[in-house]
Amino acid sequence: RLGSEVTVIEAMENFLFMADKQIARDVLKEFSNQGLNIKLGCNLTDAKSTAKKVNVTYQSSEGEQKDSFDKLIVAVGRRPNSEDIIGSELGIEIDEKGFIKVDDFCQTSVKTIWAVGDVVRGPMLAHKGSEEGIMVAERIAGKKAQMEYELVPSVIYTHPEVAWVGKNEQELKEEGIDYKSGSFPFAASGRALAADDAVGFVKVLADKANDTILGVHAFGPAAAEIVQQGVIAMEFGSSAEDLGMTIFSHPTVSEALHEAAMSVNNQAIHIGNKRK
Template structure:
């Protein structure tokens, strides 16, 4: 007889493993299937998905190492510290990154055992439905579940006709395992992955050129933040070229040659030792056998869901990169908790309007809510408060004075509509804004809260005060 569970989760990434754990905490019998080994030495399925294995976690490890290297090379001297010219041992850096990944993937397995989640090894695909349960093929067996959560994630989009060999041409996964600092690195795509990986290898000594198809830099961000970021990144040595059209890409023993047209239409070419392709991601719905049960997909291959992540099929849900909304691990986790709680009869929710975005560049960039250009386009009357980190005592002491905090509030109600940060620890500072917006706070609410001194959080406080034209330290 086939194994039967209250809930079966297809995919063990951030959305999948969190959904499985939360559902088990709520007293349901739960299984989670995963097939991707992510280069596991034993070929075993690895939990954590793209984020933990070849995305968020390993990239932050490399960013931290490269940040320390850059500080030793360029930042220490200004503070009276002399260490000589630093050298980077790339295999040690990669080994440290891999050890962190191993620790966390094994940690999720431990959480599964703790919460009595059954791990099924194999690719999950719908096989049919009947007798009040969905049939899902996992490897060589078929299991049944009353509720199914699709959390199959996404994969890197590749350039047509350009094979990714993870030697000369890499996607996000290969970019994390480059075995030596390339003299010349080309990157196609100036999004999160392109900028973060470009930052890593630029700090370590590579000449980095980023080719971006869009005419505007970081168009998804607030225009003031994007303008400041472009200025700072170019000052750091990133060669960012906008409005390009990629042509033929050739590889040889000497490296990679990229032909492209610049924003004027003129033919150009770029020679590099390595190429990273970071042009977005596509949902993993291939092999899900959605057609077997009539699971509805949209024109981009994503599973169609409502505001609570229900699909068109009763008892089938979908979360994370495989559905609409930003492809962010924390968004997947929020949806996962919501779905598990709704399956258990609770009122879980996920507010896509308060999902924060973060780029772990230097300086970091983070935002939540609406941009100033969106408010203008929608005819919303608003007020803005903007305070530079250069006016903050802690930032001066840290030598991290680049950037600013910008707060946007409704001109009539004072309710916070968006907060945009470019500067040190932006990834941590944005959490205060998320809490405020989730509970419908006004800029005056943050202005009235005591912030510890001296801290970077005082820049957020001053931005709230500035919304009312009364900053105290700027």
């Protein structure tokens, strides 16, 4: 969008494998439409810098490939930086991947030492580490704070944004949980259309038996802000009906969450509902 030709070399066969499959499919389509050249199932094997270029070699299903770029950004994941920060005499346990072992409250095997953030289990996200730090401080002060790790939101800060919290459809299927889903496209949102930013949709997943919200997924304008509303609802054990009966300001893109929640129970107003 800013004039650069961008190629993404991805080792995984599936794009955004950690996201909801429907979201991932639509994100791939949109990014490809924006001009990103996304190569899946490719393994980078070599990269050499010259005075003006970076020459890379990678393996694809068609064999060895070579290409040349002005800049190369390497983003292959992270690992905990736990080496040489803890004396072995303390006896604090560290697993084979370098994560410091902690309990549900971030306490190590030495009861007076705690660990939070990227050096312990869970998603390597700033907001997760920050909240862990608050929880630890509260518990040291004698309070009963705890974290709900199932409700740590994830955000991909692209344009449009991608965000989610809770379970996605494939996870619910693998766990044998009966669920129902509802979605609402931003193409039916007056605010999104007025802003000329109507790509994507919001999806809400709920327990089929009791309507409890199990996951909220969004791709589009203000996706992170919309999912944050879902986090609050899920923190209080809300049902899709609860969200559907909540008053949302009009016009706002957040109304997409409102309509998606109503769609779970075939009660959406501004789109057609599924036939029973």
